[in-house]
Amino acid sequence: MPAADIVDSLASLPLFAQVPPAELEWLCARGEVRRFPHGEIAMDYESPMTEMWIVTDGLFALHVPRGASWRKLTDAGRGFVAGTMPYSRVRSVAGRVVVEEDTTVFALSQSHFSDLVRDCPELTTALVHTMIDRARDYRAAQIQDDRMQSLGRLASGLAHELNNPASGASSHARSLVPLLRDLRAASRALAGARLTDEQLEQIDALRDMCDAAPPRSPLEAADREDEFSDWLSRHGVDPASASSLASARVSVAALDDLAAALPPEALAVAIRYVASDAAVPQIASQIVTATGRVHQLVNAVKGFTFMDRDGVPEAVDVARGLADTVAMLENKARAKSVRMTIETADDLPRVHGVGSELNQVWEKLIDNAIDAAGTGGEGRATGNVTVNAIRHGDLVVVRVVDDGPGVPEANRARIFDPFFTTKPVGLGVGLGLDIARRFAHLNDGDLDFTSQPGRTVFRVQMPAASVRATRATT
Secondary structure: OOHHHHHHHHHOOHHHOOOOHHHHHHHHHHOEEEEEOOOOEEEOOOOEOOEEEEEEEEEEEEEEEEOOEEEEEEEEOOOOEEEOOOOOOOOEOOOEEEEEEEEEEEEEEHHHHHHHHHHOHHHHHHHHHHHHHHHHHHHHHHHHHHHHHHHHHHHHHHHHHHHHHHHHHHHHHHHHHHHHHHHHHHHHHHHOOOOOHHHHHHHHHHHHOOOEOOOOOHHHHHHHHHHHHHHHHHOOOOHHHHHHHHOEOOOHHHHHHHHHHOOHHHHHHHHHHHHHHHHHHHHHHHHHHHHHHHHHHHHHHHHHHOOOOOOOOEEEOHHHHHHHHHHHHHHHHHHOOEEEEEEEOOOOOOEEEOHHHHHHHHHHHHHHHHHHHOOOEOOEOOEEEEEEEEEEOOEEEEEEEEOOOOOOHHHHHHOOOOOOOOOOOOOOOOOHHHHHHHHHHHOOOEEEEEEEOOEEEEEEEEEEHHHHHHHHHO
């Protein structure tokens, strides 16, 4: 391409609208035009950046590693400046640059940068502004991507959490219909047995013992069911009723009393009636428990996202926010064999802030703590994360504590730096703690940490809402 055409092509870009033609001619004399076909990888991940590329036609896309795959983060079309630039501290490619359309770029080696800064002040100014805009846009794209990943993880965990109680409620509801039919059939059979009033009173006495029993361990429940099954078999009664009887407050001694009061042919009918009558409220109670868990999780989502509130500062219940966040992360904690404990003081005051942003702080800190505790340790099968919130004078202090390996001394000065991460490639972009600290500061809070092997504490301090309101009026 003739030099004049290259100058015209660059001058037509909004980026260089105020750059003198002489400086563009200087640039064109030292660079070269390159073309990339669709589908080519123009720059690969972590490869050194030694050139500045100005896109004059076509389209690039930046893909970043996420686990075992690549995720498209942003596009770079005509007028975009890729690669390194004067004063840039970036030395390697942050992702994989894929050509999405046949693309033409003008390339300049960084060996010319010192001369460029000296000889082309207007061009340098335009490039510096572009570098600042590019850094801001890249960070915004990364933050948005991190938020979407966090949302995806939370949604996945929530789906697992909702699946168990929802499936349980559905299963119990389906079993309720045949149970009611069996109860009606048993009632008709009992009425046809022509029992005396005293015998019916004995059956009613046994039925009154069929309230829900206190919780039992799985081993205790299995032993009790075996005991009832053996008794029923010895008396010629279908042992299918053993489970319902064993789950109630019925005792084997009460069954002995009933067997003594009834003729053998009526005993099976009476047991079937009592067992069916006991099973129906048991199933109903299990449905209530399961649907209650669904309701609890939906409320946790509603509270965590503040979906019914405007994103404006208000008096925020920190204890509720922490509880909702812990509920959202329970599935991840179980998957990593991490035990979570939450402790909030009864006199905890509200703080003034944007609730959804504060919940982002809690989510980032607790999520990181689960990852740290879930790495395990020698002789330790289960990690522990403790979340506590107390009042300390005029402050609300929230601590997230994990018993993981701790933050290495060499990493402590950079732990809050954007894009700094110690996780394997693709498993983290290093924005979680940066976002947590930024949102803490935006809500008049402060975030710091201490760490040693076996105990890492991230601490957020915020003024109570009443204290902040007093300061605002003085």
